[in-house]
Amino acid sequence: xxxxxxxxxxxxxxxxxxxxxxxxxxxxxxxxxxxxxxxxxxxxxxxxxxxxxxxxxxxxxxxxxxxxxxxxxxxxxxxxxxxxxxxxxxxxxxxxxxxxxxxxxxxxxxxxxxxxxxxxxxxxxxxxxxxxxxxxxxxxxxxxxxxxxxxxxxxxxxxxxxxxxxxxxxxxxxxxxxxxxxxxxxxxxxxxxxxxxxxxxxxxxxxxxxxxxxxxxxxxxxxxxxxxxxxxxxxxxxxxxxxxxxxxxxxxxxxxxxxxxxxxxxxxxxxxxxxxxxxxxxxxxxxxxxxxxxxxxxxxxxxxxxxxxxxxxxxxxx
Numbered sequence: 191x192x193x194x195x196x197x198x199x200x201x202x203x204x205x206x207x208x209x210x211x212x213x214x215x216x217x218x219x220x221x222x223x224x225x226x227x228x229x230x231x232x233x234x235x236x237x238x239x240x241x242x243x244x245x246x247x248x249x250x251x252x253x254x255x256x257x258x259x260x261x262x263x264x265x266x267x268x269x270x271x272x273x274x275x276x277x278x279x280x281x282x283x284x285x286x287x288x289x290x291x292x293x294x295x296x297x298x299x300x301x302x303x304x305x306x307x308x309x310x311x312x313x314x315x316x317x318x319x320x321x322x323x324x325x326x327x328x329x330x331x332x333x334x335x336x337x338x339x340x341x342x343x344x345x346x347x348x349x350x351x352x353x354x355x356x357x358x359x360x361x362x363x364x365x366x367x368x369x370x371x372x373x374x375x376x377x378x379x380x381x382x383x384x385x386x387x388x389x390x391x392x393x394x395x396x397x398x399x400x401x402x403x404x405x406x407x408x409x410x411x412x413x414x415x416x417x418x419x420x421x422x423x424x425x426x427x428x429x430x431x432x433x434x435x436x437x438x439x440x441x442x443x444x445x446x447x448x449x450x451x452x453x454x455x456x457x458x459x460x461x462x463x464x465x466x467x468x469x470x471x472x473x474x475x476x477x478x479x480x481x482x483x484x485x486x487x488x489x490x491x492x493x494x495x496x497x498x499x500x501x502x503x504x505x506x507x508x
Contacts, residue, residue, distance in 0.1 A: 201242070202257045205235055209264050216439040219409045223402045225438045226468070228272055235265055272437040275445060275452040287480055287502030288388025294320040294429040294473055295487070295496035296398070297328035299352065303491030308334035310490055314498055318357050318385070322398045322431045325352035325373065328492075332356060345372060345381040345396070353379040353398045353430065361385055367418045375400050378414045380430070390478075390503050395419055395448075397430035402440070408433065412440055416447035424478030424506045426450060431471050431494065441472075450474035453482035454497055463489035473499050478506040 208231075215222030239258045246254035293316040297307060308331045311319060319339060324332050332342060332354065339356035345368040352373060362384040370377030379398040384391055397415065400406035419428070428450050434441050436452050445451065454473040458466035466486075471494055475482050480502045487496035 201238060202261060205238070205261050205265075208235070209261065209268065212268055216443075219407065219440065220403045222439050223404070225272060226402070226435050228269075228437060232265065232269055236262070239265070272439070272442070275436045275442060276456050278451060287504035288390065289500065289502050290318070290387055290392075291316040292318045292320065292394070292427060292429065292473070292499045292501075293487075293496055294322075294396075294471060294499075295490075296322040296431040296471060296492060296494035297324050297331055298492035298494065299323045299326040299328050301328040301331070301491040304328055304330040305334065307331050307490040307492070310487065311335060311496075312338055314487075316498070317387070318355060318394055320394070320396045320429050321352075321354050321356065322379075322396070322494075323352050323492075324354055328352075343381065343383050345379050351379060351381075353381065353396050355381070355383050355394055355396050357383075357385060359385060362391060365418070367414070369414070372398075375406060378411050378418075380415060380419075382419055387503050390425055390505070391423075392503055393422055393426045395426070395428040395430075397428060397432060399431070399433050401433045402438075408440065412444050416444060419448055421447070421449040422476065424449075424476035425503060426476035427479060428474040429472065429497075429499075433470055435469055436472055445474055448474070450476050453479075453499060453501070454484040457484060457486055457497065459486065459495045459497060461493045462495045466495055470494065471497055473497055475501065478504055480504045 211221050212225055215225050239262045242258040293311055339358055341357040341360050343364050344354040345351040345366055347366040351368055365382040367380040368377050372379040382393055382395040384393050399411045400408050402408040428448055453475045456469050458469050459471035460466055460468050473484055482499055482501040484497055484499045487498055
């Protein structure tokens with residue numbers, strides 16, 4: 191009898207502990223890393239709780255409904271907090287505004303298909319190209335695109351950073367956010383470049399973050415990114431390889447700190463070519479970047495897929 195009681199309460203107790211640890215991820219990177227797998231364990235928990243509620247209702251044991259019903263509300267609240275960016279990023283279609291195209295691509299530094307990647311990027315005719323891990327063999331991609339994209343900016347400002355932005359037109363200003371050795375993951379690999387587009391200023395922040403716990407301390411990168419970039423007007427794009435998914439507390443907090451919304455949704459970009467499974471590459475936009483449409487490109491020798499975004503730059507009072 192005692193064993194039966196222990197078994198009956200073990201499930202709800204474990205789910206209560208799990209729920210508490212998931213919420214603590216808002217403050218602890220170690221626990222937030224567990225939320226990366228939320229699309230797997232949340233449905234399992236929901237099925238278990240649904241089964242407990244159904245069994246209690248069928249047996250008319252109304253007192254047994256209290257615990258699973260309360261836990262269900264808690265898990266529903268957690269899901270709303272974590273996954274809200276996936277449906278909160280859409281904007282109303284804009285008929286006016288300056289259209290533009292951006293490609294964001296983690297090339298993988300030992301990419302054996304640099305020429306094919308460069309040909310594909312050129313064929314998409316983007317206005318701006320965000321490249322991550324554009325070093326070693328992959329550095330050829332930027333060189334091959336130089337005729338069409340003569341303006342190249344990297345996060346260090348000295349050519350020693352593999353996170354860069356290519357453009358057809360020169361920048362109005364460049365902010366190098368790197369504060370150390372970016373190539374060995376000892377510093378934030380990011381920058382913000384301001385361009386003129388259709389008579390409006392457009393800020394583009396390119397990002398390559400460290401991996402989260404237990405592989406690295408990504409929280410330091412997020413803190414630096416928020417402090418160095420901050421909130422800007424609505425003409426802002428933040429894109430790159432975040433080594434994280436949009437539904438963690440860390441990514442939600444970053445979007446709030448930078449005042450941007452998710453444009454790429456849950457589009458999976460890693461790994462390539464045997465996937466993809468996770469949306470590690472993401473594109474966020476400000477409130478004055480309208481009608482963003484994001485597509486995933488083909489496998490081009492990298493372990494990441496490229497993302498292509500078409501959008502319109504509008505006045506913030508439109």
